[in-house]
Structure formats: structure tokens, C-alpha cells
Amino acid sequence: MRLDTEERPYIVIWEVTRACQLVCTHCRADAQHRRSPLELDTDEGRSLLDHIAAYGPPRPIVVLTGGDPLSRPDLVDLVAHGTEAGLSMALSPSVTPLLTREALSDLRAAGAKAVSLSLDGAAAATHDGFRGVPGVFDATIDAARTVRELGFRLQINTTVTAGNVHELPAILRHVLEFDATLWSVFFLVPTGRGSTVDALSATESEEVIHWLHDIAGLVPTKATEAPHYRRIAIQRARVDDVDAAFPVGPLRRQLREQTNMLVGDRPPRRSGPRPPLDVNAGRGFAFVDHHGLVYPSGFLPLSAGSVREQSFSYFYRSSPLLQSLRRPDDFGGRCGRCDFREVCGGSRSHAFGVTGDPLAEDPNCAYQPVGVS
Ligand code: SF4
Numbered sequence: 001m002r003l004d005t006e007e008r009p010y011i012v013i014w015e016v017t018r019a020c021q022l023v024c025t026h027c028r029a030d031a032q033h034r035r036s037p038l039e040l041d042t043d044e045g046r047s048l049l050d051h052i053a054a055y056g057p058p059r060p061i062v063v064l065t066g067g068d069p070l071s072r073p074d075l076v077d078l079v080a081h082g083t084e085a086g087l088s089m090a091l092s093p094s095v096t097p098l099l100t101r102e103a104l105s106d107l108r109a110a111g112a113k114a115v116s117l118s119l120d121g122a123a124a125a126t127h128d129g130f131r132g133v134p135g136v137f138d139a140t141i142d143a144a145r146t147v148r149e150l151g152f153r154l155q156i157n158t159t160v161t162a163g164n165v166h167e168l169p170a171i172l173r174h175v176l177e178f179d180a181t182l183w184s185v186f187f188l189v190p191t192g193r194g195s196t197v198d199a200l201s202a203t204e205s206e207e208v209i210h211w212l213h214d215i216a217g218l219v220p221t222k223a224t225e226a227p228h229y230r231r232i233a234i235q236r237a238r239v240d241d242v243d244a245a246f247p248v249g250p251l252r253r254q255l256r257e258q259t260n261m262l263v264g265d266r267p268p269r270r271s272g273p274r275p276p277l278d279v280n281a282g283r284g285f286a287f288v289d290h291h292g293l294v295y296p297s298g299f300l301p302l303s304a305g306s307v308r309e310q311s312f313s314y315f316y317r318s319s320p321l322l323q324s325l326r327r328p329d330d331f332g333g334r335c336g337r338c339d340f341r342e343v344c345g346g347s348r349s350h351a352f353g354v355t356g357d358p359l360a361e362d363p364n365c366a367y368q369p370v371g372v373s
Contacts, residue, residue, distance in 0.1 A: 023132035083111025122170030282325035333361025
């Protein structure tokens with residue numbers, strides 16, 4: 001990380017709307033069918049992008065998300081404006097009838113560089129069950145191919161739960177077929193509609209993260225809201241025999257066997273796993289909601305204030321909330337005395353979702369620190 005994350009984020013996610021035609025079971029935004037009249041309008045959106053661009057190089061990556069960003073008729077205008085201001089613009093659209101080849105072509109022409117699509121199951125039954133609408137799985141496969149044909153970088157996002165964890169190797173096969181740039185596996189935070197879906201236990205999460213590291217030579221992987229991926233990557237790099245140091249449990253064994261069966265002897269496309277990016281809520285990462293409120297993360301519903309009152313950079317740098325999230329020595333429980341707290345720090349969203357305290361220990365991590373008092 002070359003950035004001073006006290007000063008500026010590496011990534012800003014802007015939720016341009018909460019309107020969406022899907023009804024996903026784990027939706028962070030509790031998406032609605034209609035756009036809110038209080039959304040940031042086009043001029044306010046352009047102004048937000050100008051403020052982010054004013055950081056100068058290296059400027060943050062800006063991801064336009066929702067709801068469904070394509071619900072906004074000014075989306076191409078916003079992408080073009082951000083691109084002209086020098087920002088690297090990415091999109092996270094929902095797969096609905098609005099996601100046409102023509103819409104994607106217009107966004108590509110406006111300068112968008114990357115698109116992320118959600119794939120939460122390896123087949124229609126699971127994926128469409130998550131999304132709440134039949135036919136979305138087939139449309140997602142088509143959309144992924146179109147995204148690649150148009151020259152976008154493609155990121156696949158998968159929310160892992162107790163209900164779909166065994167499908168991960170089969171989802172991986174799709175990710176490889178798409179030639180995706182990045183596979184982001186999201187460890188469910190109890191917020192929005194996700195609060196009613198089964199999250200993995202800390203031990204299961206540990207197993208899945210090890211498996212993600214096992215297959216990271218095939219496609220770069222990211223564990224969203226599980227920053228202990230960085231702790232595990234470091235721990236693995238310190239030993240000669242990973243399986244001896246971190247015995248393979250039943251879940252990881254099953255994932256491995258299925259992976260061998262489904263993607264078999266496919267050669268690694270990378271020389272080794274890419275180190276996970278060192279960002280966390282409020283530290284290199286920030287979220288702006290559809291009304292302009294700034295948050296450390298889309299999964300940590302504590303706002304620093306509105307960009308209608310102060311600039312984004314003011315809140316990022318000066319908000320007591322965001323500043324506290326950049327001080328891992330002050331975290332509670334195991335995270336505060338963990339030898340990996342500077343590179344990991346735990347998911348602040350999991351801590352808040354389970355305990356109500358964003359500085360508490362991350363309950364989704366199984367590590368028992370050797371301790372630095
Ligand atoms: S105890 Fe906290 S800081 Fe340490 S590895 Fe686990 S989540 Fe990260």
C-alpha cells in the first residue's frame with residue numbers, strides 16, 4: 001500500500017441509489033423498488049466525484065453500487081464525469097432487464113473500467129433462490145460473458161453462507177470460465193436483510209479462507225469482511241508445510257476434493273497468491289450512501305456525516321469514528337492484543353453487527369493471539 005490511509009482511501013464505494021428490481025435475501029441496502037427523493041442528484045453526485053478526484057494521483061478507485069445503479073438515468077453521465085476528473089470508475093450493477101449489452105457499451109464508452117457481478121450459487125436453484133427472482137442465474141452467466149467481451153475487468157462477488165458454502169468449488173469453475181480478474185467472497189455480516197441468513201461459524205470461516213488461499217493461484221481471491229485473510233496469508237508464508245501447521249478440517253477437505261474433481265489439473269495462471277489488499281472499514285476504504293452519508297463501510301451502519309454539509313475528504317480524515325477505526329491498539333478483546341492487529345484489525349462490521357460496538361473483537365475470527373500486551 002503506497003497510500004497514507006490516514007489521509008485518503010484506496011477505494012470509495014458510492015451507493016448511487018437503493019432502487020432495485022431484485023429482492024436478494026442478504027441485501028445490505030434493504031433495496032426498494034423506487035428511488036428515494038432524497039438521493040444525491042446529478043449535480044451533487046458530480047460534486048462528490050470532483051471532491052474525491054481532488055486528492056490528486058494516486059486517486060481512489062470509485063465503485064458505483066446500489067440497489068441497482070442502472071436505476072439512475074444519469075449513470076453514464078456520472079461515469080463520464082468521474083473519468084474526466086481522473087478517477088478510475090467501476091460499477092456493481094444488479095442483473096435485471098436494465099443490464100443490456102447497449103447499457104454496458106455506453107458505460108464502457110464513458111470510461112468505466114471494471115464491473116462486478118454477484119454469483120451466489122453454481123446453478124439456478126441456489127442463485128435464483130438468493131436473488132428472489134427466477135432467471136437471474138442464466139442472465140448473470142450471459143452478462144459476465146458480455147462484460148468480458150466489451151473489455152471490462154470482471155469481478156465476481158459471492159456471499160458465502162452455511163447454505164451455499166459447499167458450492168464454492170462449482171462457483172469457482174464459473175469464475176475461471178469467465179476469466180475474472182478477481183473473486184471476492186463475502187463473509188456475511190448481520191445487517192440489512194442479511195441478518196436473517198445463516199452466517200458461517202468462525203471455524204468454518206477459517207477453513208474457507210485457507211481454501212481461498214489454496215486456490216488463489218488460479219484466480220486472485222479476496223475475503224470481504226474477513227480481513228483475517230491477511231493474518232492467514234502471513235501465517236502460511238512462515239511455514240514450510242501448510243497442512244502440517246494448519247491441519248485440514250472436514251469442510252476444507254471437502255472443498256479440496258470437489259475442487260480437484262471440478263477444476264482438476266488446470267495450471268495456475270499466477271506464480272503465487274497475490275497479497276490481500278491492506279484495507280479495512282475507514283482505513284483505506286469508505287462508503288457513501290444514496291443520501292450522501294459517509295460510512296466506514298457499507299456494512300457498518302454508523303455515519304460520520306453528510307457530504308451535503310462537509311466534503312468527503314473532511315469526514316474521511318477528521319471523523320472521530322473513522323479515526324478510531326484506524327487505531328487497532330484501542331480495539332477490544334483479542335483484536336486489541338493480537339499480534340496481527342496492524343495488518344488485520346478484524347471486521348469492524350462483524351464486531352458491530354454482533355456486539356453493537358465497532359471497536360469490539362471480531363467474533364468471526366477463530367484466532368487466539370499469542371498476545372502483545
Ligand atoms: S484476533 Fe482480530 S486482529 Fe487478530 S487475526 Fe483475528 S480478527 Fe484479526
